[in-house]
Amino acid sequence: MANQDFNDLLAFLAVARERSFTKAAAKLGVVQSTLSHTIKRLESQMGLRLLTRTTRSVGLTEAGERLQQSVAPRIDEIERDIAALMSLRDKPSGTIRITLSEHALKKAVWPKLVGILRTYPDIKVEFDIETAFRNIVEDGFDAGIRLGESVEKDMIAVRIGPDWRLVAIASPAYLKEHSKPKHPQDLLKHVCIKRRAAAGGHYVWEFGRSGQDLRVRVEGQVTFNDSHAMIEAAIKGFGIAYVPEDMVTRHVRSGELVIVLDDWSPTFDGYYLYYPSSRQNSAAFKVIVDALRHHDTRRKRS
Structure with missing residues (x-):
């Protein structure tokens, strides 16, 4: 079905449910004349009259009734599925990969994440314990943790621990x-x-x-x-x-x-979590960053 046909069906359902062009137009956010033209176009394409119009009311023809009964449940299901998918946009979930030292993990990271990971079971964190510095972009990490003096200038750095x-x-x-x-x-x-x-x-x-x-x-x-x-x-x-x-x-x-x-x-200088400025932060990543953030504002880089 073409996009225009789908939009026309949505317009028809609005009128059918409201039994009023005025109320349906207000609900859809369009002017009444535009909505009337849309319904006429749909009827023309289908070769069927779907609505009966009088000066006081709007009714459904037999074809209109059957179309509403057939299409409305499917449209409702699609809208529910889309709403469920959209909710994932803000739901903290996914895997976050972090490279860090054992000391950073035990003193600045793990104590802060224990409760957070229990609160958000859909967030998974993979820790790569390394004493050597890693190229987080080339090695596929979401972030790294190291002392502030060692963080490259082109990275976003968030302080996560005291000196x-x-x-x-x-x-x-x-x-x-x-x-x-x-x-x-x-x-x-x-x-x-x-x-x-x-x-x-x-x-x-x-x-x-x-x-x-x-x-x-x-x-x-x-x-x-x-x-x-x-x-x-x-x-x-x-x-x-x-x-x-x-x-x-x-x-x-x-x-x-x-x-x-x-x-x-x-x-x-204390530990900083760092990541490239080009990184698109997911909801899960933001949860981790906020949980690790050091709240002593006397010496903050970000």
Whole structure:
């Protein structure tokens, strides 16, 4: 059926239901003369008279009655189906793929999403745990999460967590056998637990105080690319480790670990969720972004 024929049928049904050209025209948002012309065209195309018109009322002919009984239920069904489909436009559903580090997942992401994912069971989130940076466009991710200082300028960045520190920690047993470092350069005389950098090689420890920045390339017996393993090795006395402070709070409180060089521990820009400006945000994606958004407005990029 041509679009015009379908529109003519809708016009006919409006008149048939209202039994009035005036009321039907108002409901359809057209002028009465246009509606009258539409009905005449439909009758001409079908070769049947569908309506009886008097100065006071509008009635249906036998053909009109049969057409209404045949078409109205089908039109109603189509309208219900379309309404159901349109509701999906705003219904949060679908899969969101995010690349991020394990620390970002545990500290800035997962605690905020537990309740949201239970509220929206049709939203599925796929986490890709990587220490290396990924090209989210080429690798098919919806978004990535990394420290604010590392987000490319052409990306939309949404802050999802507060600033945080890396701290140097060691066990009391280790510090009993080795003098406590007072300056980052003292680490060169210590056994340290090294971290494998995402791009290869070893992470160079970064320190700062009073505008002075230092980078120290430490040495040690063991190397990990996982903070949990580094913390466990530090507890067992294998040396000084350099890890996110929020991961060792309970160990420091219990006395298992001691923070050293505390006044040299720098604060890093917090985690940001980032995605390309060209991305068409779905309802599901907006739910995830809003749930993760950090609401401390003192330092917001978006």
